[in-house]
Amino acid sequence: MFTGVMANTWLAATAVAVIAGVTGFFAVLRGSTFAAHAIPNGAFAGAAGASLLGLNPFVGLAAFSVAGALGIAGLSRRSRPDVATALTFVMMLGIGALFVSWSTEYAQEAYSLLFGEVFGVSAGEVLPILGLGAVSIVAIAVMFRPLMLSSALREVAAARGLNTRRLELAFLLIMALATSMTVPVVGALLMFSLMIGPAAAARSLTARPVLAMTLSVVIALVTVWIGIAASYQSNWPLGFFVGVIGAAFFLAGRAYAAARRRLAVRPA
Amino acid sequence: MHYVFEPGFFSSGPVHVALAVGTVIAITSAVVGVFTVTRGQSFAGHSLADIATTGGSGAFLIGVNQFWGYLAFGAGAAAFMEMIGIQRRRGRDVATGVVLGAALGLAALFLYLGTQYSSTTGASFSILFGSIFVITPSTVPALIASALLALATVVALARVLLLTSLSPDIAAARGVPVRAVGAAYLMALAVSVALSAVIIGAVLSTALLIGPAATALRLAKSPLKAVITAAGIGVVAIWLGIVLAYDSFYWPPAGRGWPVSFFVVTLIVGGYLVTYLRRDPRRAGQEQAGQEQSIDAEQACSPV
Numbered sequence: 158m159f160t161g162v163m164a165n166t167w168l169a170a171t172a173v174a175v176i177a178g179v180t181g182f183f184a185v186l187r188g189s190t191f192a193a194h195a196i197p198n199g200a201f202a203g204a205a206g207a208s209l210l211g212l213n214p215f216v217g218l219a220a221f222s223v224a225g226a227l228g229i230a231g232l233s234r235r236s237r238p239d240v241a242t243a244l245t246f247v248m249m250l251g252i253g254a255l256f257v258s259w260s261t262e263y264a265q266e267a268y269s270l271l272f273g274e275v276f277g278v279s280a281g282e283v284l285p286i287l288g289l290g291a292v293s294i295v296a297i298a299v300m301f302r303p304l305m306l307s308s309a310l311r312e313v314a315a316a317r318g319l320n321t322r323r324l325e326l327a328f329l330l331i332m333a334l335a336t337s338m339t340v341p342v343v344g345a346l347l348m349f350s351l352m353i354g355p356a357a358a359a360r361s362l363t364a365r366p367v368l369a370m371t372l373s374v375v376i377a378l379v380t381v382w383i384g385i386a387a388s389y390q391s392n393w394p395l396g397f398f399v400g401v402i403g404a405a406f407f408l409a410g411r412a413y414a415a416a417r418r419r420l421a422v423r424p425a
Numbered sequence: 426m427h428y429v430f431e432p433g434f435f436s437s438g439p440v441h442v443a444l445a446v447g448t449v450i451a452i453t454s455a456v457v458g459v460f461t462v463t464r465g466q467s468f469a470g471h472s473l474a475d476i477a478t479t480g481g482s483g484a485f486l487i488g489v490n491q492f493w494g495y496l497a498f499g500a501g502a503a504a505f506m507e508m509i510g511i512q513r514r515r516g517r518d519v520a521t522g523v524v525l526g527a528a529l530g531l532a533a534l535f536l537y538l539g540t541q542y543s544s545t546t547g548a549s550f551s552i553l554f555g556s557i558f559v560i561t562p563s564t565v566p567a568l569i570a571s572a573l574l575a576l577a578t579v580v581a582l583a584r585v586l587l588l589t590s591l592s593p594d595i596a597a598a599r600g601v602p603v604r605a606v607g608a609a610y611l612m613a614l615a616v617s618v619a620l621s622a623v624i625i626g627a628v629l630s631t632a633l634l635i636g637p638a639a640t641a642l643r644l645a646k647s648p649l650k651a652v653i654t655a656a657g658i659g660v661v662a663i664w665l666g667i668v669l670a671y672d673s674f675y676w677p678p679a680g681r682g683w684p685v686s687f688f689v690v691t692l693i694v695g696g697y698l699v700t701y702l703r704r705d706p707r708r709a710g711q712e713q714a715g716q717e718q719s720i721d722a723e724q725a726c727s728p729v
Contacts, residue, residue: 190521247628
């Protein structure tokens with residue numbers, strides 16, 4: 158379970174969990190959950206386009222996820238964010254449908270982009286993920302304070318002269334970058350579950366930002382590790398375990414928060 | 426005439442069914458969508474479509490008619506979202522996201538188990554994108570019945586729904602059961618979305634739900650006008666999309682026809698972008714807010 162090809166799987170999944178835990182924390186805090194769903198999923202159109210042109214799918218994924226981030230941020234200037242995200246997302250998927258209808262043997266590849274092929278990771282695929290993880294974590298660390306301020310107190314951030322729109326765009330671009338590399342390995346669906354469940358659970362456990370982000374990473378790691386072990390044993394898809402375990406952590410976090418509130422009201 | 430309609434367009438059976446069903450779905454989606462956009466629940470609207478398709482693959486697995494799987498999962502997910510806090514503005518999209526994440530996990534499992542027993546490599550694809558030209562006429566009555574059910578719920582609730590969407594506090598002060606109204610609406614949304622997802626796929630379902638409604642809300646001055654405009658935009662988009670898809674049969678590069686979903690989505694998003702050209706003098710000063718609430722609470726309280 159820990160040898161050969163599986164070593165790559167563990168390494169890649171660990172890196173992905175760290176990336177997802179960090180970016181997911183801000184996605185949940187900023188209310189960008191829809192974008193976290195739309196960018197990885199919509200980017201599949203790019204992979205379809207790249208395969209039509211005979212390019213590396215990474216190129217297409219990167220191009221479309223960046224285009225998606227730009228579209229969401231651009232439309233959000235004069236529309237509600239959720240409407241902007243929905244319209245950008247359906248446009249990307251519509252183009253994806255067109256590309257797929259032009260090619261002949263894409264159905265299988267589309268499946269693997271949605272659900273990932275985490276058990277077939279090669280050493281060559283691990284390196285870019287590790288590098289990219291480092292880049293996105295450094296970027297978030299650099300932007301941590303302004304991001305935190307603009308997420309929690311948007312008006313105060315604007316009053317202090319922060320360009321909240323540019324920050325939003327920068328955050329969406331980091332998310333796009335992170336997903337374009339991880340999607341071929343873990344799949345768009347798993348990336349989304351891993352970003353939302355652990356981060357939401359961590360937020361209901363503590364209100365302190367750094368602690369919550371750390372917890373979010375830890376929960377993401379535990380989720381993906383349990384998921385890989387269970388998936389290895391049962392042969393069921395990893396996406397299933399990650400989705401269900403992530404949701405279970407969220408419910409446990411909510412139950413803990415509710416219990417703590419009740420205790421706070423009536424100190425025993 | 427032949428430049429617009431390829432020969433055989435009007436005598437083709439699948440085209441008739443597609444036009445009829447497309448019209449019903451476009452109207453239902455647009456009417457429900459006006460409230461979805463006003464309530465800021467686009468993400469829930471899209472998620473319910475994705476989740477309903479999970480139910481479809483589950484039903485396929487146990488050999489039940491897919492339509493019931495779509496409905497059951499859509500309604501179940503709506504109940505879950507309601508339970509874990511979709512009614513609060515803060516944390517709404519997290520509640521949606523968690524339910525969606527879990528459901529997508531189930532989708533992965535169902536598709537995996539499905540491919541164990543039969544070779545359905547294209548399943549995930551057709552679930553996402555659907556195909557309006559391969560509707561079996563026998564499902565049409567059940568389809569229209571549930572569309573009418575969703576439509577009737579929303580129309581019956583329209584007044585209170587608008588009030589609770591725009592100003593929950595005023596609604597609560599007036600004795601409106603805000604949470605129950607929200608739950609009933611979410612159920613109607615789930616039914617209408619499940620229905621459109623099973624027929625035209627999750628992508629087109631979201632496009633028809635959000636696009637026409639968001640466009641109409643930027644143009645119309647009253648709720649009723651917004652609903653009518655949205656329905657009109659939806660119907661025109663789907664008709665044009667079907668005509669273009671039919672015409673595209675001999676278009677390059679593949680010579681197999683371009684997908685309906687591409688045309689409809691492009692028309693809808695294009696229509697929305699066109700409204701950006703029009704500057705509303707009333708709102709020119711407050712663009713910072715970036716909201717498209719041309720309907721305000723005051724109007725909502727007065728007779729439509």
